[in-house]
Amino acid sequence: MNGARLALGTSPTPVERLEGLGLWAKRDDKIAALYGGNKVRKLERLLGAARAAGKTRVLTLGAAGSHQLVATALFGRREGFDVEAVVVPQPSSEHGRDNLRVAIASGLVPVVATSWAAAPVRLASRLRRDTYLVPLGGSNAVGSLGFVDAAKELAGQVAAGAMPEPDVVVVAVGSGGTAAGLAVGFEAAEMRTRVVGVAISRPVPILSVMARRLARRTAEHVGLTRAQAARAAKRIDVDGRWVGRGYGWPLPEGEAATRDAARAGLVLDATYTAKAFACALTLAERPGVVLYWHTLSTAPMDPLLASAPELPAELARLFR
DSSP, rough: OOOOOOOOSSSSSOOETTTTTEEEEEEGGSSSSSSTTHHHHHHHHHHHHHHTTOEEEEEEEEEOOOOHHHHHHHHHHHHHHHEEEEEEOOOOOOHHHHHHHHHHHTTTHHHHHTTTTHHHHHOOOOOOOOEOOOGGGOSHHHHHHHHHHHHHHHHHHHHTSOOOOOOOOEEEEESSHHHHHHHHHHHHHHHHOOOEEEOSOOHHHHHHHHHHHHHHHHHHHTTHHHHHHHHHHEEEEOOTTTTTOOOOOOOOHHHHHHHHHHHHHEEEEEEEHHHHHHHHHHHTSSSSSSEEOOSSSOOOOOOHHHHHOOOOOHTTTTTT
16 A cells, blocks of 8 residues: 555444444444544545645645535644635535534634635645645545545455445545545455445536546556456446435435434434435345445534634625
8 A cells, every 4th residue: 555644543443233224334433533534534644645745734625614624624733734725605504614613713724715616726826835735525546545445444344244245335425535445445355345426416427437537546556457447446336316406405315314314323414424324225225235434523513613713704605
């Protein structure tokens, strides 16, 4: 495995049988007490690369209330980096506003872009020699190495008898790095498992292309052959049935899935995990072993919010 890594979380994360629902869960919400979810594994690799390159400042971008901003701020600052982010408007939600408040309280310096189209110029204007760029969602070949690690971790749990080998792993797909890394890791571990990525935004065909292309780049990064890289990419299927009105908008099926998940002890969010869990429930109605990969942090936010300021008008306007 290539590349530096900072240990930000504790692994392996548990796998659990969700009784009465017909599927399993991989509890990446429990990866770190500070903040959990799928960004932690990516940041282990990305911040490790930043440290190895001698950078002292991290720059990222994302929707104003994204988990990417929170995780990068929390772990980046803890590891001694200055953290800045270009922030873009998104649909209004209390969860999103709280995320941005926590990120700022944790040391994030926000730079407003009025639209996604304006974000690249704003991003370019903030780059300096001391800066390491963390991409959207942490999703490039370096960030995806975190989920190659995760797939191999799961292979070890399967070998130890913690759960049967999954036929399919279900994960939310935004920027595609989680799905890409898992697919590559399953290929490297010679597992049969395929990856269903649940699209949370449009256009769905572009998300599919992005995830498969990133899988090929990640496979090459870890030294797999071109044939293995192609097989890894083909493991990914992107399901567009759960997008609804688009990024940040709740879905009725997601609300029902949230109630089902709560009975099994899982907390979901409307943007990502409710849609992914709804998909996992439908797949669990068919023969086979289905594993839902839980990518939301469930670390308590109240202590972080206690010191978080209210959003100034310029930032509050990002939630539309």
